[in-house]
Amino acid sequence: MLALIEIRRRKLQFGFVTGVVGLIAYLIIMVTGLGLGLNEAAGSALLDLNGDYLAYASNSNLSVIRSKLTERDVAEVQSLSGAEEATPIGYVAAVIEFAPEESDSAAIIGVVPGSFAEPEIVEGSTIGGPNDILVDRAWVRVAGTRVGDELALPVGFATRQFTVVGIVDQGYFFFQSTMYVDISSWKELNFPGDVGQRPAASLVLLSGNDLEGMRGEGWRIVTKQDGFNNIEGVQGQQSTVDALRYMGLLIGAMVIGVFFHVITLQKVALLGILKAIGAPGSYLVFQGLLQVLIICVIGSLLAVGLALLTEATVLSSDTIPINFTNSAMTTTSISVVIAGTIGSLLAARQVASVDPIIAMQQQ
Amino acid sequence: MAVLQLRDVSKSYGQGSRRVDAVRDVSLDVDHGEVVALEGPSGSGKTTLLALAGALLSPTSGEIFLDGDNVTRYGARARTRYRRDRVGFVFQGSNMVPFLTARENLLVVGSFGGSDRSAIRHRADELLEQLDLGAVRDQIATRLSGGERQRVAIARALMRDPSLLLVDEPTASLNFELGTRVVDALLSEVHRRQKACIMVTHDDRMARLSDRIVEIRDGRILSERPLS
Numbered sequence: 001m002l003a004l005i006e007i008r009r010r011k012l013q014f015g016f017v018t019g020v021v022g023l024i025a026y027l028i029i030m031v032t033g034l035g036l037g038l039n040e041a042a043g044s045a046l047l048d049l050n051g052d053y054l055a056y057a058s059n060s061n062l063s064v065i066r067s068k069l070t071e072r073d074v075a076e077v078q079s080l081s082g083a084e085e086a087t088p089i090g091y092v093a094a095v096i097e098f099a100p101e102e103s104d105s106a107a108i109i110g111v112v113p114g115s116f117a118e119p120e121i122v123e124g125s126t127i128g129g130p131n132d133i134l135v136d137r138a139w140v141r142v143a144g145t146r147v148g149d150e151l152a153l154p155v156g157f158a159t160r161q162f163t164v165v166g167i168v169d170q171g172y173f174f175f176q177s178t179m180y181v182d183i184s185s186w187k188e189l190n191f192p193g194d195v196g197q198r199p200a201a202s203l204v205l206l207s208g209n210d211l212e213g214m215r216g217e218g219w220r221i222v223t224k225q226d227g228f229n230n231i232e233g234v235q236g237q238q239s240t241v242d243a244l245r246y247m248g249l250l251i252g253a254m255v256i257g258v259f260f261h262v263i264t265l266q267k268v269a270l271l272g273i274l275k276a277i278g279a280p281g282s283y284l285v286f287q288g289l290l291q292v293l294i295i296c297v298i299g300s301l302l303a304v305g306l307a308l309l310t311e312a313t314v315l316s317s318d319t320i321p322i323n324f325t326n327s328a329m330t331t332t333s334i335s336v337v338i339a340g341t342i343g344s345l346l347a348a349r350q351v352a353s354v355d356p357i358i359a360m361q362q363q
Numbered sequence: 364m365a366v367l368q369l370r371d372v373s374k375s376y377g378q379g380s381r382r383v384d385a386v387r388d389v390s391l392d393v394d395h396g397e398v399v400a401l402e403g404p405s406g407s408g409k410t411t412l413l414a415l416a417g418a419l420l421s422p423t424s425g426e427i428f429l430d431g432d433n434v435t436r437y438g439a440r441a442r443t444r445y446r447r448d449r450v451g452f453v454f455q456g457s458n459m460v461p462f463l464t465a466r467e468n469l470l471v472v473g474s475f476g477g478s479d480r481s482a483i484r485h486r487a488d489e490l491l492e493q494l495d496l497g498a499v500r501d502q503i504a505t506r507l508s509g510g511e512r513q514r515v516a517i518a519r520a521l522m523r524d525p526s527l528l529l530v531d532e533p534t535a536s537l538n539f540e541l542g543t544r545v546v547d548a549l550l551s552e553v554h555r556r557q558k559a560c561i562m563v564t565h566d567d568r569m570a571r572l573s574d575r576i577v578e579i580r581d582g583r584i585l586s587e588r589p590l591s
């Protein structure tokens with residue numbers, strides 16, 4: 001009874017702290033969303049691949065850019081007994097002009113047509129020949145490319161014409177939208193020079209069991225997730241985002257802690273009177289925690305509302321790599337409630353330790 | 364048998380050279396329907412005596428009985444329940460929860476457990492009428508006048524139908540006329556409901572409205588004079 005009426009009658013104070021908690025929660029949701037968005041931009045196309053494992057060149061330090069596998073490496077990996085399926089994949093970055101004076105870079109992925117590495121088509125058809133190319137929706141949004149359009153990809157100092165035959169929805173790799181070509185075409189794009197020296201693939205994508213950690217002379221196998229985590233920048237990005245989130249939660253806990261510390265100090269005399277007339281300490285502590293809970297829950301709802309609003313307005317343009325998920329909002333809300341409760345423990349102890357004798361001592 | 368019985372009760376604060384004997388060997392009985400005025404100069408031990416009777420303090424020695432139960436044997440929980448159910452307090456300073464209305468200040472004692480909600484509401488309304496507070500029942504406590512506040516405090520003290528009322532300087536912040544009205548209200552409730560009551564005051568005019576005056580000096584009872 002006390003908790004709710006107090007909030008109702010002291011709207012300004014409680015409204016203010018709820019607003020601050022809400023803004024902090026909103027910030028945490030934004031940062032979480034930014035983390036997810038950046039991760040997606042870093043390599044959703046890699047994570048979305050159908051297989052479970054990736055074979056890298058031994059000397060590549062798990063860098064897709066540096067990984068170059070020979071025909072022999074690919075054949076060895078493909079003949080592993082634990083591998084149910086194995087198919088080579090190539091990667092190269094290319095800058096493509098999509099309109100006069102307008103260009104953007106794309107991640108060109110070479111796949112074996114018909115293999116399980118070939119992405120699902122959302123529009124058009126699959127790769128049917130060496131001059132066919134699939135482009136991602138992310139590219140379509142920027143360049144306006146449609147099925148049937150021609151794209152000129154650089155080969156050395158010249159270019160080679162490809163025909164867009166299909167649209168896919170694989171997202172990004174290395175912060176570039178993805179495109180898929182026949183792996184034989186990829187070899188030419190990647191190594192325009194000496195035909196005899198061309199590597200066979202960047203990676204081999206595998207599905208199967210217990211392949212993690214296997215290695216040969218020129219290759220080693222890791223899980224797809226490990227491969228993703230080793231994409232340049234992902235780890236630093238992740239720890240920065242995590243640090244910001246924990247910082248946000250810490251600030252939230254402190255705001256609630258200080259607020260309740262102060263309003264408890266203001267109420268020491270009152271708490272003494274209530275205890276003197278028979279209020280159990282546990283009842284008063286519970287009333288305080290109820291207030292913390294109400295502030296955190298309303299603050300979180302406020303934050304989720306703001307986040308949804310942001311998504312519908314500012315972020316609908318799609319160029320900002322922020323990705324709100326329900327789980328990020330739920331996790332943030334729960335974390336804010338927990339942080340608030342922890343922050344208010346000091347105040348709870350203050351409430352519990354008020355001696356009812358003070359009710360008789362004040363003049 | 365008297366409602367409240369103090370038997371050779373002493374209370375000292377602190378230890379060694381800093382020891383203060385606030386109450387010394389006090390024996391006192393308070394009966395049904397009796398208001399005892401406790402009179403004495405500042406520092407004579409009046410508040411300490413009230414706190415002992417209300418189980419806010421434990422005596423250093425001696426025993427306290429309410430309705431024959433030995434209160435000095437109670438543990439922490441039993442003392443909280445004792446204060447909730449069997450004693451009504453009116454404090455000297457601020458008594459109210461400032462953000463609650465007069466009526467809510469009475470209802471709040473119902474939220475400490477051990478009571479029936481509708482009975483509590485019924486009793487609050489009854490007491491507000493009897494103490495002439497009907498017109499201000501929905502006023503926030505901070506907007507009440509000093510006299511109204513003290514009468515709300517008396518009503519709250521009576522909410523759980525306690526055996527004993529402990530009242531510390533109820534008229535300290537009031538002028539004589541308002542003070543008399545508050546003390547009159549207190550006396551008529553105590554007499555009608557047959558409670559035992561100790562009222563601390565250093566205003567002799569207020570003390571003379573009571574049934575018996577007990578004078579206290581340096582923690583000891585100096586004299587007792589029955590009135591009326």
Ligand SMILES: Nc1ncnc2c1ncn2[C@@H]1O[C@H](COP(=O)(O)OP(=O)(O)O)[C@@H](O)[C@H]1O
Nearest residue numbers: 376377383385404405406407408409410411412
């Ligand atoms: N918590 C305490 N610690 C030490 N001394 C106290 C404490 N409370 C009261 N005293 C002392 O006990 C004596 C009686 O105090 P009190 O009961 O408040 O008297 P009164 O209410 O008659 O003014 C005073 O000398 C006072 O200074």
Ligand SMILES: [Mg+2]
Nearest residue numbers: 406409410411
């Ligand atoms: Mg006093």
